[in-house]
Amino acid sequence: MSHQDLQLLSHDCGSCPIRHRAVCARCDADELQQLEQIKYYRSYQAGQTLIWSGDRMDFVASVVTGIATLTQTMEDGRRQMVGLLLPSDFVGRPGRQSAAYDVTAATDLVMCCFRKKPFEELMSKTPHVAQRLLEMTLDELDAAREWMLLLGRKTAREKIASLLSIIARRDASLKLRATKGVVTFDLPLTREEMADYLGLTLETVSRQMSALKRDGVIGLEGKRHVKVADFDRLLEETGDDSDGGFLN
Amino acid sequence: MSHQDLQLLSHDCGSCPIRHRAVCARCDADELQQLEQIKYYRSYQAGQTLIWSGDRMDFVASVVTGIATLTQTMEDGRRQMVGLLLPSDFVGRPGRQSAAYDVTAATDLVMCCFRKKPFEELMSKTPHVAQRLLEMTLDELDAAREWMLLLGRKTAREKIASLLSIIARRDASLKLRATKGVVTFDLPLTREEMADYLGLTLETVSRQMSALKRDGVIGLEGKRHVKVADFDRLLEETGDDSDGGFLN
DNA sequence: CTGTCGCATTGACGCAGATCAACTGGATTG
DNA sequence: CAATCCAGTTGATCTGCGTCAATGCGACAG
Numbered sequence: 001m002s003h004q005d006l007q008l009l010s011h012d013c014g015s016c017p018i019r020h021r022a023v024c025a026r027c028d029a030d031e032l033q034q035l036e037q038i039k040y041y042r043s044y045q046a047g048q049t050l051i052w053s054g055d056r057m058d059f060v061a062s063v064v065t066g067i068a069t070l071t072q073t074m075e076d077g078r079r080q081m082v083g084l085l086l087p088s089d090f091v092g093r094p095g096r097q098s099a100a101y102d103v104t105a106a107t108d109l110v111m112c113c114f115r116k117k118p119f120e121e122l123m124s125k126t127p128h129v130a131q132r133l134l135e136m137t138l139d140e141l142d143a144a145r146e147w148m149l150l151l152g153r154k155t156a157r158e159k160i161a162s163l164l165s166i167i168a169r170r171d172a173s174l175k176l177r178a179t180k181g182v183v184t185f186d187l188p189l190t191r192e193e194m195a196d197y198l199g200l201t202l203e204t205v206s207r208q209m210s211a212l213k214r215d216g217v218i219g220l221e222g223k224r225h226v227k228v229a230d231f232d233r234l235l236e237e238t239g240d241d242s243d244g245g246f247l248n
Numbered sequence: 249m250s251h252q253d254l255q256l257l258s259h260d261c262g263s264c265p266i267r268h269r270a271v272c273a274r275c276d277a278d279e280l281q282q283l284e285q286i287k288y289y290r291s292y293q294a295g296q297t298l299i300w301s302g303d304r305m306d307f308v309a310s311v312v313t314g315i316a317t318l319t320q321t322m323e324d325g326r327r328q329m330v331g332l333l334l335p336s337d338f339v340g341r342p343g344r345q346s347a348a349y350d351v352t353a354a355t356d357l358v359m360c361c362f363r364k365k366p367f368e369e370l371m372s373k374t375p376h377v378a379q380r381l382l383e384m385t386l387d388e389l390d391a392a393r394e395w396m397l398l399l400g401r402k403t404a405r406e407k408i409a410s411l412l413s414i415i416a417r418r419d420a421s422l423k424l425r426a427t428k429g430v431v432t433f434d435l436p437l438t439r440e441e442m443a444d445y446l447g448l449t450l451e452t453v454s455r456q457m458s459a460l461k462r463d464g465v466i467g468l469e470g471k472r473h474v475k476v477a478d479f480d481r482l483l484e485e486t487g488d489d490s491d492g493g494f495l496n
Numbered sequence: 497c498t499g500t501c502g503c504a505t506t507g508a509c510g511c512a513g514a515t516c517a518a519c520t521g522g523a524t525t526g
Numbered sequence: 527c528a529a530t531c532c533a534g535t536t537g538a539t540c541t542g543c544g545t546c547a548a549t550g551c552g553a554c555a556g
Contacts, residue, residue: 072397074487080400082393093386100390123379130378131371137385138341142348144392145330149320151399152328152447156543191504199400201544206505222552223504239322404513439534452513454535470522471534498556505550514542520535526528 031126038118044105051103059113060092066109067188070101071196081196083140086170090136094120107188151199154239159198160208161237164218168228181231187224212237279374286366292353299351307361308340314357315436318349319444329444331388334418338384342368355436399447402487407446408456409485412466416476429479435472460485 041064044050050068051057063085070083082101085091091103094116123129150162171185187194191209195202212218217234219227228234289312292298298316299305311333318331330349333339339351342364371377398410419433435442439450439457446453460466465482467475476482 070393072393074397074401075489076487078401078487080397082396095383096386101393124375127372127375127378130375130382134378134382134385135343137382137389138344141385141389141392144389144396145318145320145349148330148392148396148399149322149328151396153322153326202504203506203545204543207543210505239324239326241323449514450534451515451536454533455513458535499554500556501552501554503551503553505548507548508546510543510545512542512544513540515540516538518535518537520533522533523531525530 031122031128034118034122035114038115038122040113040115042111042113044109044111046105046107046109048109049102049104050109050111051099051101053099053102055099056097057092057099058116060090060094060116060119061111061113063087063089063091064110064112067106068109068111069104069106069193069196071104072101079196080199081193082144084197090133092116094123094133106193156198156200156204156208157211157237158239159200160194160205160212161217161234162240163194163198164212164226164228165231165234165238168226168231168234182229183231184225184227187226279370279376282366282370283362286363286370288361288363290359290361292357292359294353294355294357296357297350297352298357298359299347299349301347301350303347304345305340305347305364307364308338308342308367309359309361311335311337311339312358312360315354316357316359317352317354317441317444319352320349327444328447329441330392332445338381340364342371342381354441404446404448404452404456405459405485406487407448408442408453408460409465409482410488411442411446412460412474412476413479413482413486416474416479416482430475430477431479432473432475435474 042050042061044066046066053072065087068085068091069081070085071079071081073079085103091111093100123133150159154162167187168183168185171188189197191202191205194200195205198205209218209220213220217228217237219229221227290298290309292314294314301320313335316333316339317329318333319327319329321327333351339359341348371381398407402410415435416431416433419436437445439453442448443450443453457466457468461468465476465485467477469475
């Protein structure tokens with residue numbers, strides 16, 4: 001997962017704007033041409049597991065539309081989400097044989113895949129792709145470390161508020177600027193998936209959602225549609241430093 | 249943090265073997281020559297904070313000897329360790345202006361630093377360095393995700409056992425092979441640092457250490473010296489899949 | 497309209513780990 | 527050889543979240 005401005009997504013440079021931004025924002029025409037030749041699209045249904053941990057991987061890919069999750073499972077069934085992939089995010093690891101995590105479609109999903117072997121060859125010939133990938137991986141590492149703070153030290157309420165603000169930010173960042181802190185969005189995750197993200201049980205997630213609603217921090221219409229009347233108020237509940245420079 | 253075989257450390261290729269492995273295991277003579285010109289060493293005392301979150305960073309670096317930690321702190325003082333840097337690990341992020349975390353010396357520490365500007369130039373000219381860095385960053389991301397499972401889903405006892413096995417692996421992996429599962433090592437962290445690593449309090453760490461000792465899983469001589477008579481037994485306590493292919 | 501299926505909510509209760517506090521033991525200092 | 531300090535240990539108590547179980551509610555089928 002990366003903290004990148006969604007506005008960039010509108011920068012269309014071909015039939016698959018997202019893919020280009022993801023792997024070769026700085027690529028020249030020749031490099032784009034080569035990528036064009038090794039790509040193909042795949043689509044999946046919500047709930048489907050595309051890749052099992054340990055699977056041999058012969059491609060890398062980038063999310064075009066929809067949301068996917070990375071999860072790890074212990075022998076006794078305890079599960080922890082370790083990645084949330086939104087459009088433009090990258091999946092797969094050049095130089096690795098097999099997948100390290102289960103990848104599951106949380107919503108209907110379209111991926112743009114690249115055959116791994118030629119992709120790796122392209123990478124070793126041009127510094128652009130490797131550099132872009134490094135940048136994206138560093139973004140993911142930052143997100144993972146923020147996530148570790150959440151898992152290790154935040155209360156259930158703070159965890160929920162943090163997750164809501166993360167989703168609001170990525171899902172509705174444009175709207176957010178335009179509306180001075182009023183945002184509405186649909187949760188792309190079930191309560192159970194939220195629990196796996198946050199290291200909680202689904203019951204605790206449900207209770208804290210109700211509590212935030214009761215306290216007027218969020219509004220709920222149906223189970224999934226969330227309305228945040230005052231985004232700053234939500235941020236106060238996350239336990240993070242005030243607004244982290246997002247709105248300023 | 250990376251899961252790399254410590255044996256490689258003994259591969260000496262110059263005055264600073266670790267540095268070479270860290271950033272340019274595949275570099276040619278010319279590239280090495282350039283690295284040589286932009287490097288300098290710095291040493292720090294145990295307990296010293298080398299870098300504060302938000303500091304402007306004009307170098308990247310690699311740990312030569314000693315141990316450093318990356319930590320995040322919330323306004324009210326809650327702290328979470330998000331990185332543990334052992335010899336050969338890399339610090340700093342090409343392309344970023346400022347540090348995202350506090351970096352603190354857990355033991356006396358020697359770092360090999362590279363001035364950032366010329367390092368970035370070298371990176372953009374040669375694919376080797378960027379690729380090597382990508383590989384290391386992917387290793388760190390894997391470690392971070394393993395760590396997330398630990399923080400989100402493991403019990404206190406499993407957390408302690410996991411940390412001990414991680415340290416034993418990196419600190420004593422050579423000995424481990426030679427001695428069929430019997431290892432002794434010194435903890436490089438205080439109980440409080442262990443707690444910050446594991447998302448626990450120092451009291452809980454202490455209690456669980458005592459419990460593992462009482463149950464014969466580990467032996468303790470003094471506060472810091474740990475003896476593991478049966479490494480497989482320790483691994484069973486971690487909650488992970490049996491041995492994760494380490495000894496096989 | 498009624499049954500049922502999958503998510504979500506809510507309540508009652510228990511426990512792992514946090515909190516608060518007293519104590520130990522080794523190292524350092526005057 | 528006290529006096530102090532600091533890391534660690536251990537005990538008593540509290541509490542936030544997990545566990546187990548019942549109930550609600552919209553969607554969809556017959």
